Amino acid sequence: MDLLLISANRETFPDPVYPLGAAYVGDAARKAGHQVRTKDLMWEADPPRSLLEEIRRRPPEAVALSFRNLDNAAWPLTRNYLPSYRLLVRSLRKALASTETPIILGGSAFSLLPDLLLEELDGDYGVTGEGEKSLPLLLEALEHGSSLDGIPGLVRRQGPGEPALLNPPFFRTDPSAGMIRPAPDRSLFDLPRYVRSGGMANIQTKRGCPFHCKYCTYPLLEGGTFRLRAAGEVADELEELVRKDKIRSFFIVDSVFNAPPEHAEAVCEEVLRRNLKVRWSCYVTPAGLTRNLLSIMKQAGCDGIELGTDSAEQGAMAGLGKSFSVSHLTETARWCRELSLPVCHTLLFGGPGETLRSVRETLRTVDDTAPTAVVAMAGIRVYPDTPMATLAESRGLVKKRRDYLDPVFYIEPGLEEDLSETLLSFAKSRGNWVLPGISIPYKPITQKLIRRIGYKKPLWHLLAHAPFKDRIYRDR
Numbered sequence: 001m002d003l004l005l006i007s008a009n010r011e012t013f014p015d016p017v018y019p020l021g022a023a024y025v026g027d028a029a030r031k032a033g034h035q036v037r038t039k040d041l042m043w044e045a046d047p048p049r050s051l052l053e054e055i056r057r058r059p060p061e062a063v064a065l066s067f068r069n070l071d072n073a074a075w076p077l078t079r080n081y082l083p084s085y086r087l088l089v090r091s092l093r094k095a096l097a098s099t100e101t102p103i104i105l106g107g108s109a110f111s112l113l114p115d116l117l118l119e120e121l122d123g124d125y126g127v128t129g130e131g132e133k134s135l136p137l138l139l140e141a142l143e144h145g146s147s148l149d150g151i152p153g154l155v156r157r158q159g160p161g162e163p164a165l166l167n168p169p170f171f172r173t174d175p176s177a178g179m180i181r182p183a184p185d186r187s188l189f190d191l192p193r194y195v196r197s198g199g200m201a202n203i204q205t206k207r208g209c210p211f212h213c214k215y216c217t218y219p220l221l222e223g224g225t226f227r228l229r230a231a232g233e234v235a236d237e238l239e240e241l242v243r244k245d246k247i248r249s250f251f252i253v254d255s256v257f258n259a260p261p262e263h264a265e266a267v268c269e270e271v272l273r274r275n276l277k278v279r280w281s282c283y284v285t286p287a288g289l290t291r292n293l294l295s296i297m298k299q300a301g302c303d304g305i306e307l308g309t310d311s312a313e314q315g316a317m318a319g320l321g322k323s324f325s326v327s328h329l330t331e332t333a334r335w336c337r338e339l340s341l342p343v344c345h346t347l348l349f350g351g352p353g354e355t356l357r358s359v360r361e362t363l364r365t366v367d368d369t370a371p372t373a374v375v376a377m378a379g380i381r382v383y384p385d386t387p388m389a390t391l392a393e394s395r396g397l398v399k400k401r402r403d404y405l406d407p408v409f410y411i412e413p414g415l416e417e418d419l420s421e422t423l424l425s426f427a428k429s430r431g432n433w434v435l436p437g438i439s440i441p442y443k444p445i446t447q448k449l450i451r452r453i454g455y456k457k458p459l460w461h462l463l464a465h466a467p468f469k470d471r472i473y474r475d476r
């Protein structure tokens, strides 16, 4: 089939992010024999018009959209992308009015609310979870008019007013779903442009997340068990990106890189063995982390970690379902200092069991670890089918499933008044603490300038430096 694959993401904070998921599925569709052309709305001044022109120029036989984000997951400065997606699909419908061309939806944002979004965005079909297997199967079935049963993660409409039909996603139906495709064809989207404007390319070493943080969607999106890529395959992909695209800076997009530790170590050792000279950052959990692994990561080019701290007070940590203790956390921070490995903590305030006392304790404990940077959020973004959702539903925060079409945030009762101010007054006197939901950390123009001069690391590295310190809270 002649497929037009659209990446709908236009968010540029903290950087424009190369649409890796869309590249994976586009590549799979191509390898299955379909013709795939892409449109990346990140770079379009007028997305509906550009799509209209593309469709007029060459009418496709199917259109597939990749939706990465629903919103910026920040409160109270929430940016909801759904209205723009609605407009987008509406204009696609208009452009395709006289045809039978199906519109297929997918991506992490879609996968979080598949039944609601299929209807809300007026798609014909959707795929929840991974699309590499399902999209080619769906295209083939549509092309030949064959049965749609058994396509993993397929979402389709029934009659008017009836709920959408959902098949379980790939990682739930196929116990041998151990392998991820070796590497996607990144030429489907303009990788050099992303690297120029975002500093880094992205790469995945595994899928799945077995941790049980109560608010988190990762097990829903990727499955609750690890599916690992061979270290050699990851190194092949890095090597190719170095050789062919001259890229040496990466973000590893795994839910957490350091688990399981043997796999993280194997990847690092392969990078070292091949002397790849790459620089990379990743998400890390203190759970099960050792100083030795951090040290190997650093030797293999890791130049900063984003630590999924969330909280540093035992009660609040239990409320979020964290798998490590405060002492694990402070020990991790100490190892990072000893190894001169920059650390950015991400913190989530206002979860179940949080009190102003626990907020202050977290602030003090994290500050005492001398972090390079801290990104703190007030309010926990509630996603359906997570333990946080059960709590939010039982407390009447969510009354019906459709309420999830607007971003929902949980804030422990009693904290609504004081939380933002407490965080703000603490952060103001420390230039390396940012609160993206409360005060925008930097302007897009600053981000652009930094990337234009060739800065390749995540921007939180710069927060420790004086010119930023002064700027963060001045522009409120």
Ligand code: B12
Residues within 6 Å of the ligand: 009, 011, 012, 013, 014, 015, 016, 017, 018, 020, 021, 022, 024, 025, 064, 065, 066, 067, 068, 069, 070, 071, 072, 073, 104, 105, 106, 107, 108, 109, 111, 126, 127, 129, 130, 131, 132, 135, 200, 201, 202, 204, 216, 217, 218, 221, 222, 251, 252, 253, 254, 255, 381
């Ligand atoms: C790594 C990551 C980041 C990194 C990205 C670094 C980089 N250079 O790539 C950083 C830290 C920068 C980041 C930032 C943000 N992120 Co983020 N991020 C992730 C994470 C962990 C992995 C994303 C990824 O690359 N996955 C690997 C690819 C291969 O998977 P994929 O994109 O899902 O694609 C697969 C399927 O979705 C499907 N698919 C994709 N497209 C299509 C299309 C069709 C047609 C079909 C059929 C299937 C399909 O098949 C693909 C292959 O299997 C996800 C959570 C997760 N586990 O998915 C959150 C996630 C995507 N991020 C999220 C958010 C909110 C953000 C931010 C808005 C703010 C924030 N709080 O961090 C920003 C936005 C950045 C931007 N410019 O868009 C949310 C989105 C949900 C929401 N509320 O909207 C997620 C889901 C996390 C969460 N909270 O649940 N993020």
